[in-house]
Amino acid sequence: MVRKIFVGLALLLVALYATAWLRSLRPEWLLSMYLPSLERLPGFARRDTPSNVKLSEEQVAVLSHLDSVESKLAEEEVPTVKAADTLAPPVVPKIPDGIPCVGLEYDTTQATPLKNFYEQLYTGKAARKQVRILHFGDSQIEGDRITSYLRSRLQKEFGGGGIGLVSVAPSMHSFGGVSLSSSKGWEVRSLMPATARKRGERYGIVGNVCRFLEKRAVDSLGNVFEGSLSIKKDLRAGRGARFTHCRIFARNDSGAFRVTMFRGEVPIAEVRGGSSSMVRDIAFSLEDGLEQFRLQFTSQNPVSVYGISLETPTGVQVDNIPLRGSSGTDFTAMDSTTLIEMASYLEPSLLLLQFGVNVVPGKVEGYGFYAAGLIKQINYLKRIFPGVPMILVGVSDMGEKDGEFFRSYGNIPDVQRAQKRAARQTGIAYWDCRRAMGGENSIVAWVQADPPLATADYVHFTPRGARYVGEMLYASLMSDYTAFVQGRK
Template sequence: MTPKKTLLFILSVLFTLLLLSIIFPKDGITLFNGKKWQFITFEEILSPPKQTKKDIDSLLSHTTIDEEPDDTLAFVQEQKKEKRDSVLIDSQYVYYKPMPVKIDSVVRYLEFPTSAKTDLDPFFALLKNIKNDRKKIRIMHYGDSQIETDRITDYFRYKLQKQFGGTGCGLVPAVKAFNFKSPMIHTTKGQWKRYTVYGRRHPAVTHNRYGVTGNFSRFSPILPPTDTLDSFAVNKDLTPYELNHYASLTIAQSPYSFQPTKRYSKCKLFYGNCPKKVKVKLYADESLKDSVELQPTNNYKTHTWTFARTPGNLKFEFEAPESPDIYGFSLEGNSGINIDNIAMRGAAGLFFSRMNGRMLAQMYKELNVKMFILQFGGNTVPGMRDNYAFYQKGFSRQIKRLKKLVPDAVIIVIGLADMSMKEKDIYVSYPNIPKIRDALKQAAFANQCVYWDMYEAMGGKNSMPSWVFHDPPLGEKDFTHFTPKGARYIAKMFYNAFMYEYNRYLRKNP
């Protein structure tokens, strides 16, 4: 090709592209799968669009987070200080006078269904007297992948345990969905498999007894009912000796957890659907602590071990012809606050109605659950719709279910965060986020529950890019999740809003 023809070819291509930039629709062409086919406009050639930036520094300046939370000496000194602040009533009893909690400025207040703002009062009454009653109360934090790795929960737990007492991370599964290192580190050996109520249901699971964490684990396959097996398979004359399955799991302290989270004096095992005897050996710091035999049962059962001092790691060795369903373990103290992190990647929070209500009620009662935090909505964003009445109705049904199972528990719904999609060269908020936020809020208010708007707390529309591009980064590069440090800022904002209402309760109820 001659230089002249090459030049003409280049010019014709440029002219075609320029013409397309002028005549192509500015909003693009929507394809059959909901995606858009877009082309740069002539105006964007002359003046390229710039990434929107939110001033989140002004928000963060009102919220301070502890930079060195894992300081054992500081934690012990704080506990001693709390004891000095108590009032000695007589030689046998120490009375703790409830005092307002010092907090930062409130970035975003809790929202209540009515102007009376009394929906959290039953829980605040328990919190006010928790040190005097020497009881243990539990908060269960359910959420989607936004709270994985103990994000948000860990800092809220740390602040409440530091203020009101309590140790341990609470409930942990036998087998984690992903190999995260918080709040504890898990290692397993054997043929462990995890089954969940959310996501795709495993075809071998024929019941709905998943426990309060919405999952259970087994170290042997689920066998079909006996009447479905052929006569050869169940002929005991041909197989006089049962073959045992062997498995183990280790739960160790995480260097990424706060100091109160690492400390515990009790370990509870939750199990059920146990057709055969199960031998369990427990090792604490590589020393054999106990050897027990779990008896067959169709119901939900617990087994508890106590410790004079917190082990660095616990190892459980299991031996049985068939595994029970293991719902998890709880690492906790003798009194104070327990907060469980129950992360369910991909869930929209519509699963409570799919689980066995009798079993849930029994477990919630035994665990003494007094508050639920429900943090969902993010997984509803990608499949964009014009109307989310279906989600409001479905989420409302789940709240009603919890209220029926635990009538004396309060519920706080935390809305979804800002999430970004890429339009050409810039990141913008999904347009349906406010609609999903409103659906969650309306479901909460319709059932006399409290709502906290995380979307507005972090800056509202188009705020996630500012969290992602912050130095240091506070948002992950998927423009959906927070980094651990970003999650602590969000947790502290929520804590400030929560304790503001607690302080207001104390002023009304001295």
């Protein structure tokens, strides 16, 4: 009996201490916490909400449409877009009937904040150069979700191929028909989670920096460190695998280094360089029909690699840059010099910022601090990418247990208001993802759909759900672009 009382008192003290500690946290610290899967929590038993929350007839029709579109996107050849002496008529994509089109939100009394991006599409820049979109987001876009569908759609209309920027040591090893495999010995320092961030590290655009630390026998150049990355593409997979160039972004602060491209065990291209305090853009053109190759890095001292890009020199490129655990308030932790140097090489035309799912579970009384944090980050990105338009993609619907069942988090509208305020005050566009999903409790319908559009954590999209979101975002973007073209004539 005494033992039970003692254990009970001990548990009570632990609970009181934990409560006091949580109350001591600053609200912004909650923004980078990871979301556990609800089914992993002790005693969890899934119970779907017994309500009339179901997919609308419109949504069901869209899903059947997606199946046919996806197969066509994989089968169609990449269009060859030729530059002409005189501008060809602008491409104005036809938006499929029945796609829910939630309009982009911005101050309609002013010119569209996406004008620079739309002008590049309208004037045919994609025929002569790249039109690049950087898609930053939280775990909702991890694994090329949403991005891949948006990329396929835009490349179909405006040309281009490849998956764009990826880390040398990605968390996922397959993207759009491209498989990546890095050798042992790579050290990866990531921006996220914030608790493991290294002070003074020069993080780049993809959110990490990779260094090969594997030692080897000294060669004639004095190189002692070596690392490699193998890349394989399935040409049947669609546009993502149809890249013609490989670019490497790296910094070598001291000593010589070398990057060699191999077909099997045969070297087919090589670039050598000396030390430099600046990020370098090392480019390889791929031979026709080359489906598999290996990049081998050797150096006298460890080289910092900020990512590679698998791309075509023209057309649309859409980069998937997931920052798992971020709320969109971590860009200022990236090294500004490194970002500016990479921006000068990449020359992006549009930034997509998709965040929010890490903010919602940390319930607080007000979200003014979140709006202020986003405003700070967006203004920082504006200094790094001057004149580049941005779209803030709002938080998706999310579910929590309410008694025996699941319903939408009650604080999502507050988070949305903070995001809209940040977009409005910085003059960028906003897209309401939750509204596009169907609004309150739509996450329940997405989980219950057959096949499911969202996973049993009531947060993340399944691949099918991610494609649906990608299609709706594409439709909204192209609807706004069409209005721009019509107003320009």
